[in-house]
Amino acid sequence: MRIDIISVLPELLESPLNHSIMKRAREKGLLEVHTHALRTWAVNKYGQVDDYQFGGGAGMVMMCEPLVNAIESLQANVQYDEIIYLTPDGERLSQRLVNQLSLRQNLMMICGHYKGIDERVREHFVTREVSIGDYVLSGGELAAAVLTDAIGRLLPGVLNDETSALFDSFQDDLLAPPVYTRPAEFRGWKVPEVLLSGDPRKVEDWRHDQSLARTRNRRPDLLDDGA
Numbered sequence: 001m002r003i004d005i006i007s008v009l010p011e012l013l014e015s016p017l018n019h020s021i022m023k024r025a026r027e028k029g030l031l032e033v034h035t036h037a038l039r040t041w042a043v044n045k046y047g048q049v050d051d052y053q054f055g056g057g058a059g060m061v062m063m064c065e066p067l068v069n070a071i072e073s074l075q076a077n078v079q080y081d082e083i084i085y086l087t088p089d090g091e092r093l094s095q096r097l098v099n100q101l102s103l104r105q106n107l108m109m110i111c112g113h114y115k116g117i118d119e120r121v122r123e124h125f126v127t128r129e130v131s132i133g134d135y136v137l138s139g140g141e142l143a144a145a146v147l148t149d150a151i152g153r154l155l156p157g158v159l160n161d162e163t164s165a166l167f168d169s170f171q172d173d174l175l176a177p178p179v180y181t182r183p184a185e186f187r188g189w190k191v192p193e194v195l196l197s198g199d200p201r202k203v204e205d206w207r208h209d210q211s212l213a214r215t216r217n218r219r220p221d222l223l224d225d226g227a
Ligand code: 6GU
Pocket: 085, 086, 087, 088, 112, 130, 131, 132, 133, 134, 135, 136, 137, 138, 139, 140, 143, 144
């Protein structure tokens, strides 16, 4: 999978995508992430990429021309399956959407800043708009890093134990069960007996019960309608 990300602050994207699982995925060539500084396509020598909004009001808007030049120059080399604009008014990100996007070959992501990007770019180039939750970030970069991480870890060969993503919270609309490691007793606090039993059937049943109970308690909305 190849992901190209257009941003006014590409440095913000690098660190989260250069450690741990994402670092390994990139080193193995399973995930190719290219970040692009929008200023490369600025309209003047001052590096301008934003301007005042028509109609007045506080806040700058990211201009059409730099964005469209950036998009089209990337499109000259790669056929993108989706051009995703990260924006708080987009579709709320879910594991379902992450799963879908992980099946694509080439994704482009556009990070908004200030008041966002000129609406005409959304109309004529963007194919999907994604928000990572109902709160406002100062820019789309952290959201793009979140989306890239969530997608990247699903790519075949990225996780060591390929089955382990199957047990993630949300992968089947259930939260993950509690986990423990050594020692079996710490300050008198014991690990549940069943996990030491060596009986895989019992362990599996216990984990499923715990998942259900945890979901019922914390996120009943996940059980209600299967949505
Ligand atoms: Cl994608 N962008 C910004 N700026 N804020 C957000 C977001 C995106 N998703 C949630 N909040």
